[in-house]
Each structure stands twice: as structure tokens, then as C-alpha cells.
Amino acid sequence: MARILIAEDERDIRDLIQFTLMFAGHEVTAAANGEEALHLAPGLNPDLIMMDVRMPKMTGLEACREMRKIDSLKETPVIFLTARGQDEDRQTGIEVGATDYMLKPFAPEELTQRIGDILKARGIG
Numbered sequence: 001m002a003r004i005l006i007a008e009d010e011r012d013i014r015d016l017i018q019f020t021l022m023f024a025g026h027e028v029t030a031a032a033n034g035e036e037a038l039h040l041a042p043g044l045n046p047d048l049i050m051m052d053v054r055m056p057k058m059t060g061l062e063a064c065r066e067m068r069k070i071d072s073l074k075e076t077p078v079i080f081l082t083a084r085g086q087d088e089d090r091q092t093g094i095e096v097g098a099t100d101y102m103l104k105p106f107a108p109e110e111l112t113q114r115i116g117d118i119l120k121a122r123g124i125g
Helices: 011-023 033-043 059-069 086-096 106-120
Strands: 002-008 025-032 048-052 078-081 100-103
Touching: 002 011, 002 033, 011 025, 011 033, 011 106, 033 048, 033 059, 048 059, 048 106, 059 078, 059 086, 078 086, 078 106, 086 100, 100 106
Parallel strands: 002 025, 002 048, 048 078, 078 100
Antiparallel strands: none
């Protein structure tokens, strides 16, 4: 289906996302923080990137901002995961280039559906 890069510092959540997306037929690469995701993304050329907002070393916001400077990643959809759902947090995510925002906790079915919708809109899968 699609190549998806996930960046999540909490191992249990990262494993849940990875399992859910692999079960849905996607090829998944996982990173433990934004810095690692920024390093992996250009070589991976993912169809979609999913990142936690708050991570050590480099936040999802910082990583997204840097990814948007890379030609091959400028148009790659980015979904932010966060426990904070205030409007200003969402606005900051959109300003740095996020496609969508998902609040934690989320149901695996919701995750699969949202990713499927974004990929379909881009003609993938």
C-alpha cells in the first residue's frame, strides 16, 4: 500500500501504531524522535509521515518545519499526534505544514481510516 514513517517517543504507542498500520498493509518505518525521523525521511521518501508533537531531541513541529525545506518532502502529508488539542496548538501544527492532527488516545480503526482518507485523496492506495 503506502510507505509510512512514524515518529513517536513512547515505545508502546509507537509499537501500536506500527502494528496497526502494518496490519492494514502499509510498509512502516519507526523513529523514536523528530531528529531520527528527519534523518530517515529523505532516503525513505515516505507517502505519509506521522509524528508526535512533543518528543526529545527534536519535536514533531521542528522536524516538520525542517522537512518542508527538503524538495522531496515538501508535499508529503504529515499527521501530528498529540494529547493537547487546543486550537492554538492545532494552528501551530498547520502553520509548520501539518496535513492533519489526531488527538491521543485514538482508536486503531480511527487511525487506519484517517490515513486511508489522506492517502486516497493523494491517489495512493
